[in-house]
Amino acid sequence: MPEQSHISKLTLTNFRNYASLTIDLSPGAVVFSGDNGAGKTNLLEAISLLTPGRGLRRAPYADVAREGGDGGFALHARLDGPDGQVEIGTGITGGEAAGEGGRKVRINGAPARSADAMLEWLRVVWLTPAMDGLFPGPAADRRRFLDRLVLAIDPGHGQRALDYEKAMRGRNRLLTDGSRDGGWFEAIEMQMAETGVAIAAARAELVRLLAAMIDRLPSSGPFPQADIRLSGDLEEQVANAPAVDVEERYRAALAEGRERDRAAGRTLDGPHRSDLLVRHRPKAMPAELCSTGEQKALLVGIVLSHARLTGEMSGMTPILLLDEIAAHLDAGRRAALFSILEELNCQAFMTGTDAALFSSLRGRAQFLTVDHGTVGPTEGT
Numbered sequence: 001m002p003e004q005s006h007i008s009k010l011t012l013t014n015f016r017n018y019a020s021l022t023i024d025l026s027p028g029a030v031v032f033s034g035d036n037g038a039g040k041t042n043l044l045e046a047i048s049l050l051t052p053g054r055g056l057r058r059a060p061y062a063d064v065a066r067e068g069g070d071g072g073f074a075l076h077a078r079l080d081g082p083d084g085q086v087e088i089g090t091g092i093t094g095g096e097a098a099g100e101g102g103r104k105v106r107i108n109g110a111p112a113r114s115a116d117a118m119l120e121w122l123r124v125v126w127l128t129p130a131m132d133g134l135f136p137g138p139a140a141d142r143r144r145f146l147d148r149l150v151l152a153i154d155p156g157h158g159q160r161a162l163d164y165e166k167a168m169r170g171r172n173r174l175l176t177d178g179s180r181d182g183g184w185f186e187a188i189e190m191q192m193a194e195t196g197v198a199i200a201a202a203r204a205e206l207v208r209l210l211a212a213m214i215d216r217l218p219s220s221g222p223f224p225q226a227d228i229r230l231s232g233d234l235e236e237q238v239a240n241a242p243a244v245d246v247e248e249r250y251r252a253a254l255a256e257g258r259e260r261d262r263a264a265g266r267t268l269d270g271p272h273r274s275d276l277l278v279r280h281r282p283k284a285m286p287a288e289l290c291s292t293g294e295q296k297a298l299l300v301g302i303v304l305s306h307a308r309l310t311g312e313m314s315g316m317t318p319i320l321l322l323d324e325i326a327a328h329l330d331a332g333r334r335a336a337l338f339s340i341l342e343e344l345n346c347q348a349f350m351t352g353t354d355a356a357l358f359s360s361l362r363g364r365a366q367f368l369t370v371d372h373g374t375v376g377p378t379e380g381t
C-alpha cells in the first residue's frame with residue numbers, strides 16, 4: 001500500500017481556546033481524550049480548516065479567533081508524504097484587517113491563490129455528533145455532506161459550487177428587485193446552467209462510484225451497507241443524456257420559470273434543491289427510520305467506503321476526523337472501526353472524554369490528553 005501523507009506537526013496560534021500550541025503527530029490513529037470543554041473538538045476543527053470551506057463547525061472566523069486575542073488566528077501544519085514534506089499555513093490577520101474576508105493560505109511559505117491549493121496535498125473528511133441527525137434532518141445538510149465527499153475526489157467541485165451560488169444569488173437579486181432585464185437574466189442563467197450541470201454530473205459520478213464501492217465490500221460487515229441515490233432533476237438527467245443537452249434544458253427551464261420564481265422570491269429549480277437518499281440495505285428501510293446507533297453505523301460505513309474509494313482513485317486516502325466516534329458504537333463495532341482504519345492506512349483523529357473506550361488501540365495509536373489549552377501524552381498508554 002502506498003505511503004499516505006500525514007500531518008506530522010500542527011501549530012495553533014490564537015485558535016479557539018489555544019493561545020499557542022505545537023504538537024507532533026504520528027501517522028495512523030490519534031486519540032484525543034479529555035474533559036468536556038477541554039478543547040478536543042477545537043483541534044479537529046483546526047485540522048478541518050486544512051481543506052477549503054469553513055471547517056467542521058462552519059463558524060464565522062470571528063468566533064474561531066481566540067477570545068482575548070487580536071482577532072486573528074493562524075494554523076500551521078507540516079505534512080509528511082511520499083513526495084517529501086510540505087508546510088501549509090492558513091488563518092486570518094487580526095487588528096484592523098480582521099473581518100469576514102477569506103482566510104489566507106500559504107503553501108511552503110508562498111501565498112496560494114485560493115484555499116483549493118490545499119487539496120493538492122491532503123483531503124479531509126469528518127463525522128461529528130452534529131451529523132447524527134443527518135438522515136432525518138434537512139436536505140441542505142445531506143447536500144453539504146455529499147459535496148464534501150465529492151470535493152475529496154474532485155478538487156474542482158468547490159469552485160463550481162461557489163460559482164453556482166454566486167450566479168444564483170445574482171438571479172435571486174434580479175427577481176426580488178423586480179428586474180425584467182432579459183439580457184442580465186440570460187447571462188446569469190447561462191452561468192447557472194453550466195455550473196449547475198457540472199455540479200450535478202460530479203455528484204452523480206461520486207454516487208455511482210461510491211455505490212459500486214459499497215457493493216464490493218462484504219455485506220455482513222459491522223457497518224451496514226447503504227443504498228445511496230440522488231434525488232434531483234439535473235442529477236437524474238445527467239445520468240441519461242449528454243451534459244450539453246441537460247444544460248440547454250435547464251437554461252430554458254430557468255428562463256420559463258422566471259415569473260414563478262419571481263412570485264417565490266427565489267430560484268426554485270436547480271442542484272441547490274437536490275438530496276442524497278440513503279437506505280439501510282439489510283433492513284430494507286430508509287435511514288431516517290433506523291435507530292440512532294444504526295444510523296451512526298450506516299454513516300461510518302459510508303465514510304469508510306468513501307475513504308477507500310478516494311484512496312484508490314487519487315492515491316490520497318483522506319485524513320479522517322471522527323469526533324466522539326465511540327459514542328453509539330458498541331465494543332465490537334469500535335474494534336472493527338479501528339481495524340478498518342489501520343487497513344486503510346490513513347491518519348484518523350478520534351476524540352472522546354474517556355481514553356478507555358479506545359483501549360483496544362493501545363500500542364497501535366498515539367494517545368494525547370487535552371487539558372484546557374495544553375496537549376500531552378496520555379498516561380499509561
Ligand SMILES: Nc1ncnc2c1ncn2[C@@H]1O[C@H](COP(=O)(O)OP(=O)(O)OP(=O)(O)O)[C@@H](O)[C@H]1O
Nearest residue numbers: 016017036037038039040041042063064065066067
Ligand atoms: N474563540 C474562543 N476563544 C476562547 N475559547 C473558546 C473560543 N471558542 C470556544 N472556546 C472554548 O473552547 C472550549 C470548547 O472546546 P471543545 O468544543 O473543543 O471541547 P471538547 O473537548 O470537544 O468538549 P466536549 O467533550 O464537551 O465536546 C470551551 O471551553 C469554549 O469556551
